[in-house]
Each structure stands twice: as structure tokens, then as C-alpha cells.
Amino acid sequence: MSMEPTSGSTLELRGVTKRFGGTPVVDSLDLVLRPGEFVSLLGPSGCGKTTTLRMIAGFEQPDAGRIVLDGVDIAELPANKREVNTVFQSYALFPHLTVAGNVAYGLRQRRVPRAEIAERVTETLQLVRLERFADRKPAELSGGQQQRVALARALVNRPRVLLLDEPLAALDRQLREEVQIELRLIQTRLRTTFLFVTHDQGEALAMSDRVAIMNGGRIEQLDEPELVYERPATRFVAGFVGQQNFFDDVRAERGLLVDGDGVRFLPETAPAAGFQGTVAIRPEAISLRPELGEVPVNACAGVVEAVNTLGDSRQYVVRTTSGRTLLTRSARVSEPRRFGVGDRVVADWTPDHVAVFPAALAA
Ligand code: ATP
Numbered sequence: 001m002s003m004e005p006t007s008g009s010t011l012e013l014r015g016v017t018k019r020f021g022g023t024p025v026v027d028s029l030d031l032v033l034r035p036g037e038f039v040s041l042l043g044p045s046g047c048g049k050t051t052t053l054r055m056i057a058g059f060e061q062p063d064a065g066r067i068v069l070d071g072v073d074i075a076e077l078p079a080n081k082r083e084v085n086t087v088f089q090s091y092a093l094f095p096h097l098t099v100a101g102n103v104a105y106g107l108r109q110r111r112v113p114r115a116e117i118a119e120r121v122t123e124t125l126q127l128v129r130l131e132r133f134a135d136r137k138p139a140e141l142s143g144g145q146q147q148r149v150a151l152a153r154a155l156v157n158r159p160r161v162l163l164l165d166e167p168l169a170a171l172d173r174q175l176r177e178e179v180q181i182e183l184r185l186i187q188t189r190l191r192t193t194f195l196f197v198t199h200d201q202g203e204a205l206a207m208s209d210r211v212a213i214m215n216g217g218r219i220e221q222l223d224e225p226e227l228v229y230e231r232p233a234t235r236f237v238a239g240f241v242g243q244q245n246f247f248d249d250v251r252a253e254r255g256l257l258v259d260g261d262g263v264r265f266l267p268e269t270a271p272a273a274g275f276q277g278t279v280a281i282r283p284e285a286i287s288l289r290p291e292l293g294e295v296p297v298n299a300c301a302g303v304v305e306a307v308n309t310l311g312d313s314r315q316y317v318v319r320t321t322s323g324r325t326l327l328t329r330s331a332r333v334s335e336p337r338r339f340g341v342g343d344r345v346v347a348d349w350t351p352d353h354v355a356v357f358p359a360a361l362a363a
Contacts (some may be wrong), residue, residue, distance in 0.1 A: 040204035048216075049197040069075070104121045107157070165195065205229065228241055247259040290345065315328070
């Protein structure tokens with residue numbers, strides 16, 4: 001591969017705010033992308049992901065804040081003067097141009113010398129493994145191949161930062177997973193800084209160095225994928241990434257946490273007197289046992305209501321004595337099925353799996 005890796009660029013957003021009709025949709029956002037980093041912006045529809053990307057690209061003007069690329073504030077520069085390119089979900093290739101023609105288009109517009117265009121198009125098509133398809137028209141390619149042409153069209157400009165707005169959303173699941181792996185390999189080779197917008201948590205966790213979880217125009221947590229999953233900073237993050245069993249209205253009582261139904265929790269760190277908030281426990285952190293005598297701390301009793309095979313795991317739905325639903329998951333489907341519908345069980349968990357959110361963070 002002849003395309004040289006870059007040294008990677010730093011992108012900083014400082015207090016970036018955008019209002020539409022008076023309402024902030026991006027609210028004093030701070031975000032720093034390190035050189036060569038792959039960061040995902042993950043959040044529900046309408047949380048401001050696309051607006052953030054559009055401000056970095058120059059398609060939207062921030063009402064406040066700075067956008068700094070390698071030490072230079074680019075917030076006032078027109079889009080075509082920023083060394084930033086965007087790959088969109090709808091990639092709108094020119095149907096009458098070949099793959100090579102599509103990739104060359106931007107360079108031709110900018111009157112890059114012919115020989116250089118040829119060289120850069122060839123090396124970029126090699127990078128996305130489409131060199132054999134250079135003379136085809138977009139209609140003669142699969143969806144995944146077309147998306148790789150769109151990627152090549154952006155990368156051929158050698159941007160300092162590549163912005164990707166749900167670029168894989170239109171692909172079916174299997175293809176999407178293949179392109180995810182490929183995209184990450186390309187990014188690792190080039191070391192171009194990538195900012196990837198998605199509402200698909202699996203995609204964000206699988207591809208990114210760090211994931212920024214957005215909610216209501218703000219970033220609630222920016223961390224490595226493992227930390228976002230294992231150590232969510234807020235109740236929102238805990239619920240948005242992966243599944244959870246939430247116990248709201250939990251209070252500190254004599255060194256334990258107790259919910260409204262009397263379920264008792266002992267987290268790793270003893271709760272402060274007067275604590276109020278939420279406890280969250282992942283389904284895979286809960287084990288089921290036959291019901292035996294009094295229900296201990298970090299456990300609750302119930303009846304198995306459903307057993308579902310999810311492919312790589314088995315899910316039990318337990319109706320607790322107080323009537324709430326508890327999801328539990330055992331990792332191995334090959335394990336013998338220990339409980340069936342109607343069995344009385346005790347669901348329990350260890351202190352290290354008790355995630356605690358004070359009411360202020362649980363809003
Ligand atoms: P999605 O995943 O649905 O694309 P998103 O997180 O990317 O969501 P944005 O597209 O950034 O969200 O939109 C954030 C909010 O701003 C939404 O409520 C949207 O309706 C609003 N919005 C976006 N663009 C405009 C605009 N040009 N005028 C008015 N409101 C807008």
C-alpha cells in the first residue's frame with residue numbers, strides 16, 4: 001500500500017453550541033479527538049450528533065464555541081477550505097461516472113495535475129480493495145462496494161479528519177459487520193482521525209478507540225468501549241449501552257441500599273447515609289439458583305416466566321415476588337437448561353456488579 005499514513009490530527013470542540021429556534025440542540029459541547037483516534041458519537045435520534053458533525057464540516061455555523069483543528073480555529077472557514085471530509089449514509093455516487101471517475105471527481109474540480117490524480121485514485125482504490133472495479137459503474141456494484149467508493153472519494157482528498165455520518169446504516173447486517181471491520185483496518189493503516197456518528201451501540205463499541213455518548217446536546221461520557229459498558233457514568237449511559245435491570249427509588253438504610261420492594265443491595269463501596277438514586281444490574285451479572293429459605297442481600301426471589309434462546313446466550317425472564325420483571329442471561333446456550341417456566345428461583349449478583357447512580361445523575 002503506497003498511501004502514506006498521516007501523523008494524525010487533533011480536533012478540539014470547546015463550548016460548541018447550536019440553537020434552532022432558541023432551543024440548544026448542541027449545548028456547550030467539549031470534545032477532543034487525539035491524533036489518529038477513531039471516536040464514535042453515539043446517542044438516540046435527535047440528540048445532536050449530525051448537527052455536531054455538520055458544524056465541524058462547515059455546513060452549519062455554531063452560535064458559540066471554538067472548533068480547533070491542529071491548533072487553528074476553523075469555525076469561520078467555509079466548508080471547502082477545511083481539511084475535513086464527510087461520508088454520508090446516502091453516498092450519491094455519480095451514476096454515469098466509473099468508480100475511478102467518481103473517486104477522481106473532487107481532484108479534477110480542484111485542478112490537481114492529471115498524473116497525480118491517476119496515482120492518488122489508484123492508491124485509494126487499492127486501500128479500499130476496489131482496484132479491480134475501477135472501470136465499473138456504481139450500478140454494477142453491491143451496496144457495500146458502493147459505500148467503499150464513497151469512502152475512497154473522501155479519503156482521496158487526504159483529509160486531516162474524516163467525518164462519517166451513519167455511513168453503514170443502509171447496509172444489511174452481515175455486510176455492515178464486514179464493512180465495519182474493513183473501515184477500522186483502513187483507519188488503523190492511515191491513522192487519519194475519524195469521527196463516526198451512529199445510533200448503533202454495537203457498531204460504536206466494536207469500532208472505536210473511544211465512544212462519546214450524547215444525550216440532549218451534551219456528552220454524558222467519553223471513554224473506551226469497555227469503560228462505557230462496565231463503568232457507565234450516568235443512568236442514561238447505563239441504559240443506552242447494553243441491557244439493564246434498573247431499580248429506581250433506592251435509599252441507603254443501615255449500610256445497605258434498599259428499593260421500594262425491599263430488595264437489598266450491597267455495592268462494593270458502602271453507600272453514604274441519606275443516599276437516594278438508582279441501582280442497575282446487567283442481565284449477564286445475575287445468576288439463578290433454586291429458592292432456598294430466606295432471600296439474602298444482593299438477591300431477590302421470583303418465578304421463571306420465559307426462557308428465550310438468543311443465539312449466543314440464553315435469556316430468562318423472571319417475575320419477582322413484588323411483580324417486577326428481571327432479565328437474566330447465561331452466557332452459554334450449550335449449558336443444560338437448569339430452570340423452566342414456572343420454577344421458583346432466587347436471582348442473585350455480586351457487589352462488583354451493583355452499579356449505583358445518585359438521583360442527580362439518574363434524572
Ligand atoms: P438522528 O440520529 O435522528 O439523525 P441526531 O442526533 O443526528 O439524530 P440532529 O440531526 O443533530 O440529531 O438534530 C438534533 C435536533 O435538532 C433535532 O431535534 C432536529 O429536529 C433539530 N434540527 C436539526 N437541524 C435543524 C434545522 N436545520 N432546523 C431546525 N431544527 C433542526
